[in-house]
Amino acid sequence: MIRTYALLAWAWTRAAAQYRVSFALMTAGAFVIGGLDIAVIWIIFANTGSLAGFGLTEVMFLYGASELAFALADLLFGSVDRISQQIRAGTLDVMLIRPASPWVQMATDRFTPHRIGRAVQAGTVLGIGLARLDIPLTRAWMVPVMVVSGIVIFAALFTLGGALQFLLTDATEVASAFTYGGAMLNQYPLSVYDARIVRGLTFVLPLAFVNWQPGLYVLGRPDPLGLPSWTGLLSPAAALALAAVAALAWRAGIRRYRSTGS
Amino acid sequence: MILGHGAAVSLYPRLAWYGFRRHATYWAAALAGAFTNTVFGVLRAYVLIALWQARPGLGGYDVAGVVTYTFLTQACIGPMQLFGGGLDLPQRIRTGDVALDLVRPASLQLWCLSEDLGRAAYLFVARGAPPTLLGALLFGIVAPHAPAAFLASVALGVVVSFGWRYIVALATCWVMDDRGLAVFSLVVTTFFSGLMLPLAIFPGWFGSLARALPWSAMAQVPADVYLGTAGPARALAFQAMWAAVLLALGALMTGAARRKVVIQGG
């Protein structure tokens, strides 16, 4: 599976390299779009010293962790939620006759490394945040764990979004509400949102395990909802549970696939 | 085909009607877009409420005002095409079909504008109403300060948005890479329209600049007219000024494109 992934990703990278100018512009574009979110955080903190009980450094840490996970998930698996385009163009048929998983073929479809720019940027913000926070090693080990769990959670969301498109071929934007919406949600401390939403994000759609719960653990701060501090350590379990659901949904989607006219 | 005076008068309204009808066939896509716009509206609203709780009255808005602002600007995404697109022109330039459009005895710019107004009218309802209504249900939004002026401001905003997107589309004639241009347009439009944050809280000279640029006419200004945080007369004049400037620039570019395509043969 990893071999097939590398093989196809490399093929698409070579194909994209044929269009050098486009490649350079897209890389710059991805970098600037990521920069907009940072600009918004900068403007917010130019107007206030704390947002829902969190200071700029803590928000940088939370933003950086979630955005890094999202950017890497998007780079590696983001194409999965473009499946309705493949369905319409009939190219999913071609993927289904190859001896490789259609999910891997989807994930690598039109793979271009230019989206790495956003990950670099998020990583930088995370690094600055961490450097200023002075977190003891006894809790800092959780940072890489939460980023990896976050990648799995977002990859599962992209897959769920893709699976949804087998049902809603004409309404693909619904999927962006979950994927890109999920990324935007985690850019700010979840204490910004209504407690009912945060409970939903903890117990139903486990987005709180991307950066909020593990982030609280790393920061050594109590959960406003009163959950114990070890809740954050459950991130890998939450990620695997969501991945399992996504895998089932994807299989169901492939079985329901209707193909196009001819 | 020679267009008489009477034909020209009925041609453009008819094109607008076709634009409306064509987009109405994609109602599922419009509903999906409205759903996504609403979800993002809810997320943005919470972040801004947190900011306004820390700084009440910031930028001249109260909490109810900023919630209203959020959902109104989300409602603008569809009709104003804040993420770009909405025109067939880039596609037609890429395939070379634009040569056929340019030799028609009708203005290409007016042709596209008519279709775009039809599109915007449909999306104003299909993608504008759901976020506004849901925002009202979930958070409560304030009533319009000057309803007639608000509608005029939305209409002018669509014209400014068209003027900008038409220029970007036509630039494809000279810059071969339309994807790069699209990304550039997306970045400046989302940021400087006031979609991400009210431009009133952008600090210092950066804020003054952002408020003077044409993109503010696409979301910030209509929302301000609705809320009464901007005087209608001044706001509408500002939008009309940018509409005229961008349309004039577009007309100049159309002429240049016609010379390039017709004389050099593409």
Add this chain to the structure above:
Amino acid sequence: MIEADGLGRTFTVRRRVVHAVRDLTFRVAAGEFVACLGPNGAGKSTTIKMLTGILTPTSGRVRVAGLDPSRRRTALARRIGVVFGQRTTLWWDLPLRDSLELVRLLYKVDRKMFRERLDEMCDLLDLGGFLGTPVRQLSLGQRMRGDITAALLHDPAVLVLDEPTIGLDVVSKAEVRAFLRRLNSERGTTVLLTTHDLGDVERLCRRVLLIDHGRLAFDGTVEGLRATAPGRASIEDVVADLYLRSRTTPRTPPAPRPAADEPSGTA
């Protein structure tokens, strides 16, 4: 090699159940060359897609090379080759040679066998001149030859082709036909193709499956098909007769096609 028993597929279009294919039963033995005919929307493509694992049947049973296509999709992919006349399985922006190399790696064909196969195909299909050309710049005839090569690199026991001669000029058509005939007679590869071109049928196939309204309307030899309408000069007239006769009963609409291009804009 191919066994279909009571095979059926329904689609739900606007809450109405449409039978694209129903109760299809046939066998294709190893080494046969079979054409699948039928008017537009008759269910040919749906059948082909169920045989290749793209669509999951809603009723009946199907086995290709001893495997259930929708359950053992990847295993089946290694045993069969599939060619779509209307779309390519190659990578648009890569030179044909690189596309084929990628197919080799995907199918895990060893290097020596790959070289042999490719040399053979270069010979038979005259690929030499355009192996270095990006697929997007190939003519339709060249692209089709590239696609056939890609489908045969792993030496499949069955080759399934969906309208392989569509849009080809007379010369390309003749080349493709000559190649398929050789493949079938010399290597013994089982070939199943769908077509609207009755020239394909007359020149290539011993056996014809005629699908209409999602049902098997005729299964027999080309001569047998001709005998259904004695006095008709050409096979074309015979088939046109058959299609026309069945037009009195309502036709199943084609499988649903989602809206082409929606207006863009996200988030």
